Amino acid sequence: MLSYRHGYHAGNAADVLKHFILTYVLDYIKKKDKSFIFIDSHAGAGKYLISDPYMQKNKEYLQGIKKILQLKNDNIFLKKYLDLIKSINFNSDLKIYPGSCYLAARSLRPNDNLHFFELHPTEFLNLKKNFKNDSRIIIENEDSYQKLSKLLPPKEKRAVILIDPSYELKDEYDQVFKMLSDCYKKFPLGVYIIWYPILKSKKAVSFALNILKRNYKNLSHIEMITDNLNSGMQGSGLFILNCPWSIEKDIKNSLEIIFDCLKKNNNVSKFTFTSNIN
Numbered sequence: 001m002l003s004y005r006h007g008y009h010a011g012n013a014a015d016v017l018k019h020f021i022l023t024y025v026l027d028y029i030k031k032k033d034k035s036f037i038f039i040d041s042h043a044g045a046g047k048y049l050i051s052d053p054y055m056q057k058n059k060e061y062l063q064g065i066k067k068i069l070q071l072k073n074d075n076i077f078l079k080k081y082l083d084l085i086k087s088i089n090f091n092s093d094l095k096i097y098p099g100s101c102y103l104a105a106r107s108l109r110p111n112d113n114l115h116f117f118e119l120h121p122t123e124f125l126n127l128k129k130n131f132k133n134d135s136r137i138i139i140e141n142e143d144s145y146q147k148l149s150k151l152l153p154p155k156e157k158r159a160v161i162l163i164d165p166s167y168e169l170k171d172e173y174d175q176v177f178k179m180l181s182d183c184y185k186k187f188p189l190g191v192y193i194i195w196y197p198i199l200k201s202k203k204a205v206s207f208a209l210n211i212l213k214r215n216y217k218n219l220s221h222i223e224m225i226t227d228n229l230n231s232g233m234q235g236s237g238l239f240i241l242n243c244p245w246s247i248e249k250d251i252k253n254s255l256e257i258i259f260d261c262l263k264k265n266n267n268v269s270k271f272t273f274t275s276n277i278n
């Protein structure tokens with residue numbers, strides 16, 4: 001039985017990092033006119049009202065997106081992400097925090113497609129409600145570990161695939177590792193973004209090491225280490241496989257600004273950004 005609800009955490013430091021990278025990658029892919037598909041393996045509800053009781057429980061967004069929105073900075077990549085959030089909020093106070101699906105739906109063009117998997121029955125209904133009039137989107141109440149690789153290779157021949165589980169189940173690291181391997185085998189050209197929490201557990205530590213050991217080409221790896229998030233996480237990490245070749249030049253500076261801004265309230269002690277782009 002799934003109990004995780006993303007509303008408890010939406011807009012926190014880990015979300016900011018993940019969603020900033022996602023909007024950067026989607027913008028990059030849109031440089032070519034040719035349509036593509038965005039696939040979200042673990043969709044969540046799509047968007048989160050700040051007034052929602054889940055959001056108000058720990059108010060994690062206060063130490064994440066709220067801080068970043070106060071930045072006075074003209075870094076173009078960061079500005080694009082923040083402008084998107086501001087436009088979703090009608091350039092007024094933050095009332096809605098957009099999750100990955102909502103950011104993608106707002107970023108993609110009329111000829112692009114989106115496919116979301118969400119297994120939790122209530123979150124699935126929320127997701128359906130949030131996207132009911134968008135004919136570009138297919139939403140499935142299915143287990144993405146069983147179904148996602150069946151979509152590949154996609155008819156568009158171009159795809160951004162976000163793998164963003166809650167890692168609630170004991171064997172979930174292994175499942176993610178297998179799903180990535182299966183998907184990559186079927187569609188080595190896809191752009192894959194994989195999020196993971198940094199925890200003390202052996203499984204969590206070996207997950208990142210095992211991905212690095214695969215020696216994937218064109219892999220970027222970002223980790224933000226924090227000392228005391230409410231959730232007990234010690235930070236979060238992202239892999240971007242087949243990332244844009246200019247990623248480091250483009251966003252290293254943006255990430256430094258993000259880390260610097262989040263540092264104080266989240267006790268960010270360290271961040272690393274490495275890539276091997278051929």
Ligand SMILES: C[S@@+](CC[C@H](N)C(=O)[O-])C[C@H]1O[C@@H](n2cnc3c(N)ncnc32)[C@H](O)[C@@H]1O
Nearest residue numbers: 042043044099100117118119120143144164166
């Ligand atoms: C971390 S949240 C997703 C957050 C979202 N991607 C975002 O960035 O806004 C993970 C979601 O995956 C759902 N989930 C868990 N296991 C799943 C599975 N096997 N297939 C599809 N969805 C699953 C959970 O119900 C939860 O809503």
